[in-house]
Amino acid sequence: MGNILNLNGIDKRYDGIHALKSLDLEFKSGEIHSIIGENGAGKSTLAKIICGIINPDKGTMVYSDREIIKNSPIIAQRLGISMVTQELDLFPNLTLSENIAINNFSLNEKFIVNKQLLSAFYKNYIEKVGLNLPGDIKLGDLSVGELQLISIARALSFKHKLIIMDEPTSALTEGSSEIVYNIVRELKKKNIAVIYISHNINEVLALSDQVTVLRDGKKVGTVPVENLNRHKLIKMMAGKSIKNKNKQEPINVSENLLEIQKLRTDKLGGINLKLKKGEILGVAGLVGSGRAELGDTLFGLKKIVSGTILIHNEPVTIRNPRDAIKNGIMLLPEDRKKSGLFFSMSIKENTSLSVLEKIFRLGFIDNKDELTQVKSMNEKVLLQYNSVNDSVDLLSGGNQQKVLLSKCLMNEPKILFLNNPTRGIDVKSKSEIYSLIHSLSQQGTGIILISSELEELIDNCHRIIVMNKGIQSDEYQYGQFSNQKILHSATIA
Amino acid sequence: MKNIFHQLLKNIDTYSMNYRRYLALLLIIFLGVIISPKSGNGSIIFLEPENITDIIRQVSEIGIIALGMTLVIISAGIDLSVGSILALSACVVTLLLTDASASSSNLFLGISGPIIIALIISTIIGALNGLAVAYMRIQPFIVTLAMMFGVRGLARLVTNNANIDIGFGDDIASSFAAILSEKYLVIMMYIILCIILSVLFKKTIYGRLIRAIGDNLRAAKYTGIAIEKIQIGVYALCGFLAGLAGIIHAAQNHQGSPNAGNMYELEAIAAVVIGGTALSGGRGSISGTIIGTLIMGIMTNILRLNNVDANIEMVLKSVIIIIAVKIQTGRSES
Numbered sequence: 001m002g003n004i005l006n007l008n009g010i011d012k013r014y015d016g017i018h019a020l021k022s023l024d025l026e027f028k029s030g031e032i033h034s035i036i037g038e039n040g041a042g043k044s045t046l047a048k049i050i051c052g053i054i055n056p057d058k059g060t061m062v063y064s065d066r067e068i069i070k071n072s073p074i075i076a077q078r079l080g081i082s083m084v085t086q087e088l089d090l091f092p093n094l095t096l097s098e099n100i101a102i103n104n105f106s107l108n109e110k111f112i113v114n115k116q117l118l119s120a121f122y123k124n125y126i127e128k129v130g131l132n133l134p135g136d137i138k139l140g141d142l143s144v145g146e147l148q149l150i151s152i153a154r155a156l157s158f159k160h161k162l163i164i165m166d167e168p169t170s171a172l173t174e175g176s177s178e179i180v181y182n183i184v185r186e187l188k189k190k191n192i193a194v195i196y197i198s199h200n201i202n203e204v205l206a207l208s209d210q211v212t213v214l215r216d217g218k219k220v221g222t223v224p225v226e227n228l229n230r231h232k233l234i235k236m237m238a239g240k241s242i243k244n245k246n247k248q249e250p251i252n253v254s255e256n257l258l259e260i261q262k263l264r265t266d267k268l269g270g271i272n273l274k275l276k277k278g279e280i281l282g283v284a285g286l287v288g289s290g291r292a293e294l295g296d297t298l299f300g301l302k303k304i305v306s307g308t309i310l311i312h313n314e315p316v317t318i319r320n321p322r323d324a325i326k327n328g329i330m331l332l333p334e335d336r337k338k339s340g341l342f343f344s345m346s347i348k349e350n351t352s353l354s355v356l357e358k359i360f361r362l363g364f365i366d367n368k369d370e371l372t373q374v375k376s377m378n379e380k381v382l383l384q385y386n387s388v389n390d391s392v393d394l395l396s397g398g399n400q401q402k403v404l405l406s407k408c409l410m411n412e413p414k415i416l417f418l419n420n421p422t423r424g425i426d427v428k429s430k431s432e433i434y435s436l437i438h439s440l441s442q443q444g445t446g447i448i449l450i451s452s453e454l455e456e457l458i459d460n461c462h463r464i465i466v467m468n469k470g471i472q473s474d475e476y477q478y479g480q481f482s483n484q485k486i487l488h489s490a491t492i493a
Numbered sequence: 494m495k496n497i498f499h500q501l502l503k504n505i506d507t508y509s510m511n512y513r514r515y516l517a518l519l520l521i522i523f524l525g526v527i528i529s530p531k532s533g534n535g536s537i538i539f540l541e542p543e544n545i546t547d548i549i550r551q552v553s554e555i556g557i558i559a560l561g562m563t564l565v566i567i568s569a570g571i572d573l574s575v576g577s578i579l580a581l582s583a584c585v586v587t588l589l590l591t592d593a594s595a596s597s598s599n600l601f602l603g604i605s606g607p608i609i610i611a612l613i614i615s616t617i618i619g620a621l622n623g624l625a626v627a628y629m630r631i632q633p634f635i636v637t638l639a640m641m642f643g644v645r646g647l648a649r650l651v652t653n654n655a656n657i658d659i660g661f662g663d664d665i666a667s668s669f670a671a672i673l674s675e676k677y678l679v680i681m682m683y684i685i686l687c688i689i690l691s692v693l694f695k696k697t698i699y700g701r702l703i704r705a706i707g708d709n710l711r712a713a714k715y716t717g718i719a720i721e722k723i724q725i726g727v728y729a730l731c732g733f734l735a736g737l738a739g740i741i742h743a744a745q746n747h748q749g750s751p752n753a754g755n756m757y758e759l760e761a762i763a764a765v766v767i768g769g770t771a772l773s774g775g776r777g778s779i780s781g782t783i784i785g786t787l788i789m790g791i792m793t794n795i796l797r798l799n800n801v802d803a804n805i806e807m808v809l810k811s812v813i814i815i816i817a818v819k820i821q822t823g824r825s826e827s
Contacts, residue, residue: 301714321717331715339715342708344775353705354716356698363697407716 002065004029004162004193005050010059012045019045021217022059027162030191032184034204037214037237041426043197046214047164050195051083052076064161080161084152084168090139097122097135100154125153130179144171144335145287145452152180162193169203170424171334173286173452174487181207199424201233202455213237237427251462253277256313257446258415260298263307267293269470271307275415275446280437282457283450284486285467291450292334294467295417299331300324311415325354328414332404332421334450340404341392348374348388350403355410373410381406382432398429405436416440419450434460454483466490514769517820518784518791521813525795538798550676552790553683554579554738554745556783558757559764560690561731563782566765567694568727569707569774570626570633574640575735575761578615579754581648582739586611587657587749590666603665604672612736618644619732623725641758648751657749673744682741686734691779703727707774764789767817788817 005027012020020042027033035043048054050061052071061068063079076082090099100122119135126133129149139147148171155163165184169177184207187194198204204211211228213220213236220236258275268290275281285291296302298309300320309316311327318324324331333339342350351374352359359373360366374388381402385395392403401421408416418437422430437460441447451457457464458481466474466489474489476482529539538544558575565572589607618640625636659666672678694700702723706713713720738757743749768785770777792813796806 299715321714322719325717333712333715338709339711342705342712342775344708345704349701349704353701353718356701360698363699365696365698365701 006062008060010056012056027193029193031209032194033210034196034208041214042217047166082155082158082160083164084155092140095136125157129153164195166197259310261308264305278441278444280447280461282461282464289467290470291467330408330413331417334419346389351406377406398425415446417448517817548790548794549680555760556786557738559761561734562761563765564727565731567707567777568703572731573637573758576754576757577641577644578735579739582611582615582736583743584648584652584749604669615736616733620729623728627721627724652751659747670744
């Protein structure tokens with residue numbers, strides 16, 4: 001079988017950064033070819049080049065034995081190349097069915113959208129990704145995980161020969177990820193070439209036929225999956241092997257830091273929860289289970305219908321994030337781009353933003369003072385940067401996340417909510433963030449870790465609760481963790 | 494080694510961006526010098542101190558409004574009501590000054606009282622804009638568009654749709670006009686306001702938070718910023734400055750006209766945009782707006798010195814605005 005796509009000597013520079021260095025790659029029809037590498041390895045750049053969003057500086061692309069001279073998203077689509085992006089470029093103000101059908105103009109031959117055709121068309125694809133949502137719902141109201149599944153559904157609706165998936169499961173729970181894996185396998189059966197970009201070693205090993213490892217814009221190698229194991233792959237990605245350590249010891253503190261009694265909102269149905277000083281409490285659950293709402297509610301972003309929140313056994317009122325911060329609660333949001341970072345601001349300005357009023361009581365900012373405070377915090381979180389005056393835009397995903405952590409820690413929180421703190425970041429930053437969480441816990445900070453990755457919860461928590469349909473369905477004490485059990489609690493109807 | 498090189502490239506880039514901000518201004522000054530008519534003794538009229546100070550005085554009204562507009566735009570808003578606020582403020586101040594029955598014998602009180610009342614009214618109108626934006630969650634464009642109509646109507650109501658004239662005698666109103674149309678006083682006021690606003694924006698927490706809410710409102714919420722307070726504050730400040738411009742306008746024109754300040758909101762927005770402030774919010778500067786204001790003022794001055802017809806002036810203005818914005822903002826965003 002011939003190759004559907006050959007890349008020869010692809011080279012790309014952005015503003016002085018050498019993103020891809022003379023890359024040669026081959027893709028075959030009916031093959032799942034994973035591209036794996038740390039953040040900044042060039043994976044997303046590669047994907048954007050293949051689907052025509054950016055053009056390479058050098059190199060050629062040969063598709064079905066014909067060279068693509070001037071690629072663009074429209075040409076790529078006509079050639080049968082489609083992509084599920086990490087950035088979820090859907091249209092928030094269009095309805096679900098319109099989003100799915102947006103590029104299939106064949107639906108409306110008369111230039112008038114036929115509502116019946118539209119709804120039949122969208123249903124077909126939305127069911128494939130395991131969602132059951134009305135076609136007229138606006139996308140703005142949905143969660144990141146649901147959006148990710150929808151963008152996969154949209155990509156399925158194109159007539160494609162090659163499909164690129166850029167971290168399709170990064171916002172999904174293991175249950176929903178399984179749906180994606182099945183879709184990928186089905187595509188393979190239809191003789192479609194799949195380029196699967198991921199950070200997740202387990203999923204790459206389970207899913208792929210070929211694995212290409214990228215590091216610093218260079219190809220480390222392409223290896224058939226039979227010749228790989230976890231250890232080898234990590235070694236290729238990192239250049240050196242990283243040991244999985246950081247197993248928790250059980251804590252024996254009895255001091256209650258936070259207690260939640262019968263907390264109800266429109267999405268939460270009566271949550272009871274206790275958090276001890278220095279405890280790391282894991283929150284598992286599928287997308288839409290209410291795990292994100294729990295954090296948002298305690299941080300004052302969602303209206304509380306009824307219930308009591310006690311901190312150090314004293315009832316507190318939290319109506320907005322300012323109240324929460326005053327009570328020593330900080331939240332690291334799930335979506336760092338939408339709810340976390342200020343992209344026209346520097347690393348320094350992003351870090352200090354929530355404590356300015358605390359540090360500079362007179363209202364005037366002392367640049368030197370700000371700089372020292374920010375720098376010492378950035379060192380604590382092991383942030384890698386050239387200058388604190390650089391825009392956060394220039395940082396890799398892992399370092400952007402560290403800036404947000406640093407910003408949270410500036411407030412010296414007693415209770416820290418982390419909502420998927422390691423989503424879409426590289427292995428090294430991940431393990432650095434875990435060590436940081438552990439040392440915070442040793443200093444007595446209570447941490448609530450919401451995560452889609454069971455392994456992350458099992459490796460790092462003292463206790464795990466499972467959310468299901470707005471209530472906690474189960475609780476697992478230290479030593480009782482098992483991914484099968486947790487997955488079961490999260491998915492029972 | 495790679496890092497050093499990268500850093501160097503970036504420094505050159507930032508340097509050229511900083512320099513760019515002055516490029517358009519230098520170009521237009523250069524143009525002014527070249528095509529300026531000469532006076533009898535052969536000197537270039539455009540460069541005469543009298544002409545330069547005239548330019549600054551002429552731009553000071555729009556310039557003051559543009560300062561407030563800059564902060565509103567950086568907070569990801571817009572204020573279309575400033576022209577109407579200017580008119581209402583001018584009418585209120587002249588009405589009070591010319592109202593003989595209420596006039597105080599004390600010159601200072603007689604002048605400052607009406608000014609303070611006009612400023613308070615303007616600030617309240619601005620704050621109302623802010624309240625509607627912050628708490629009713631209506632888009633700033635719509636809120637201030639409605640306010641533009643409403644306040645213009647109010648100005649016509651209080652004046653019965655007639656111009657309130659200030660004479661040239663020695664009554665309080667005339668003294669007010671005489672003092673506040675003094676060229677160097679107006680220029681000084683403009684310069685001092687430029688400095689205050691620039692410090693407010695660059696050196697205070699308030700300025701930083703304005704940028705933050707304009708950059709990413711959602712993230713600002715997650716940061717615990719009191720978004721509503723800041724929004725009300727920027728619109729109130731913008732209203733205050735428009736009111737102040739209205740008082741100067743009344744003094745310079747010796748009248749309060751309910752039809753004054755027409756299209757000023759658009760001129761102020763043009764000055765802000767020429768100054769490199771992004772209409773999408775989050776990015777911009779007071780110094781840029783000052784440059785933008787000067788570019789607009791010099792442009793008008795050059796055309797008038799060369800006796801260009803007012804209608805042709807408008808057509809040329811449109812071209813120059815586009816070119817200036819292009820030079821200022823440089824590379825297209827990718």
